[in-house]
Structures are given as structure tokens and as C-alpha cells.
């Protein structure tokens with residue numbers, strides 16, 4: 682039997698068929714949690730569940746469209762039917778397809794369908810999963826909700842306006858949940874995730890753009906899915922029992938410095954001095 686820090690806990694992880702969600706599933710399972718792998722992509726979700734079971738964890742895959750309330754309700758019923766409880770909800774699903782990103786531009790050029798899709802999946806999806814998982818947590822008088830947000834949810838940028846607005850709202854949703862159910866033992870936090878390329882949308886990002894982003898990190902390298910998943914496990918566990926309503930940045934310091942830092946670093950290198 683696993684005696685890890687999440688032993689006996691049940692985690693619902695949305696968008697867990699690949700990328701950061703799948704890595705969070707692996708890491709939470711390694712700490713002893715039973716995992717509900719929730720995704721629109723049933724084949725890939727099944728593969729993750731099989732991989733977890735092969736490693737000795739309890740896991741099921743549930744095909745779910747998080748933007749659809751009936752689908753979310755059915756998922757929660759299956760999860761509770763299988764494992765009897767829900768302790769952890771990681772609202773990680775987001776729509777990040779190439780088609781989505783090519784319509785989610787600056788406001789004047791926004792494809793309104795792309796705006797609606799971002800809000801439906803990223804934001805309404807998190808609200809619906811919270812709406813139906815939190816009552817299960819209240820029964821236990823404990824729970825942890827973790828919303829995946831991004832630096833783009835806190836700072837203006839040239840494109841991805843719908844994604845950014847949905848990610849900003851996810852911070853507020855976490856604070857609302859923390860305020861509303863904290864006395865019943867339910868914590869909620871937003872995890873501000875920096876660029877941690879997985880085998881997904883980021884694989885097609887131009888190298889030059891990655892260089893610009895890397896220059897603005899305070900760490901030598903960009904993040905890894907494992908570094909993000911370790912923070913999810915922390916927020917899910919009792920180690921974070923006094924952490925609620927917060928935004929935890931796991932972004933290599935990307936959002937914590939002056940916008941002029943990378944340019945100034947270059948200038949100082951040219952001058953051979955950092956005297957102002």
C-alpha cells in the first residue's frame with residue numbers, strides 16, 4: 682500500500698489525457714492518490730489511466746466535456762461510484778488547439794467563436810467541475826481545488842486575449858471558492874504556471890519566441906511538466922493546509938521582475954558593468 686502524502690485521496694484532474702495534466706496525474710498517483718483522468722480525448726485519457734494502473738495506482742478515465750454541465754455531472758457520479766469520494770480537483774483543462782489560437786488574437790481581430798470557446802472550456806468548465814465536486818468535498822469536510830492559470834492572466838500581451846481573460850477569471854474563481862467553503866475545510870488556489878513545454882501546443886512555438894521568453898525567466902531554463910506537477914501535489918496535500926485563496930507562481934520568476942530586465946541585462950553585458 683502507498684503511504685505517500687496523498688494516500689487514500691481521490692483526485693479529479695481535467696485535461697489529463699496529455700501535457701501538464703497527464704504529468705500531474707502521474708505525480709499525484711506516485712504520492713498515493715487515486716486518479717480520475719478527465720478529458721474530451723477518451724483514447725488518450727484511457728492510455729494515461731492504463732499507464733497509472735500498470736504502475737500500481739488506481740485510475741479511471743472518464744470522457745467528459747468540461748464545458749457541458751450534464752457531462753460534468755455524469756463524470757462526478759462515475760468518480761464517486763468508483764472511488765466513493767473526491768478530495769482534489771485540478772481544473773487544468775483548456776482549449777489550446779492551433780485552430781483556437783489562430784482565432785484568439787488582439788481584441789479588434791478577435792474571432793468571437795474563439796472567445797466563446799475559451800470562456801466555455803477554460804472558465805465555465807472550471808466552474809462546472811467545482812460546482813459538482815465541491816459538495817463531495819464538503820461531505821468529507823476537506824478538499825483542495827487547484828485552478829491552472831498563467832502569467833497571461835495577470836499581464837497584458839499582444840495576442841491570446843480570450844485565453845488571458847479566462848485565466849484572469851480563474852484566479853478570482855479560486856478566491857471565491859476559498860472564501861465560500863473554507864470553513865467547511867475546502868481550500869482553493871490558483872497555480873500560476875510558467876512556460877513548461879510538454880508534447881503539445883508549445884511544440885510548435887517558434888524557436889525565436891522561446892528564446893525571448895527564456896531571456897525573461899530568472900532561472901537558467903524554462904520549466905518542465907514535472908516542476909509544475911510537484912506544485913500541484915503540494916497544493917493538493919496537507920503540506921498546504923494553511924494555503925488558500927492564493928496565487929502560487931511556479932514560473933521561473935517570469936512575472937516577478939521589471940519588464941526592462943532582459944534588455945537591461947543585455948545593455949550591462951555590452952557596457953561590462955552594472956553601475957547605473
Ligand SMILES: NC(=O)c1ccc[n+]([C@@H]2O[C@H](COP(=O)([O-])OP(=O)(O)OC[C@H]3O[C@@H](n4cnc5c(N)ncnc54)[C@H](O)[C@@H]3O)[C@@H](O)[C@H]2O)c1
Pocket residue numbers: 695696697698699700701702719720721722745746747748772773774775776777778802806829830831832874875876877878879880881882883
Ligand atoms: N504548458 C505550459 O507551458 C502552460 C503555461 C501556462 C499555463 N498552462 C496551463 O496548464 C494547463 C495545461 O496545459 P497543457 O500545456 O498541458 O495543455 P494541453 O493542450 O496539452 O492539455 C489540455 C487538455 O485539455 C483537454 N481539453 C480541451 N478541451 C476540453 C474539454 N472541453 N473538456 C475536457 N477536456 C478538454 C485537451 O484534450 C487536452 O488533453 C492549461 O490550463 C494551460 O492554460 C500551461
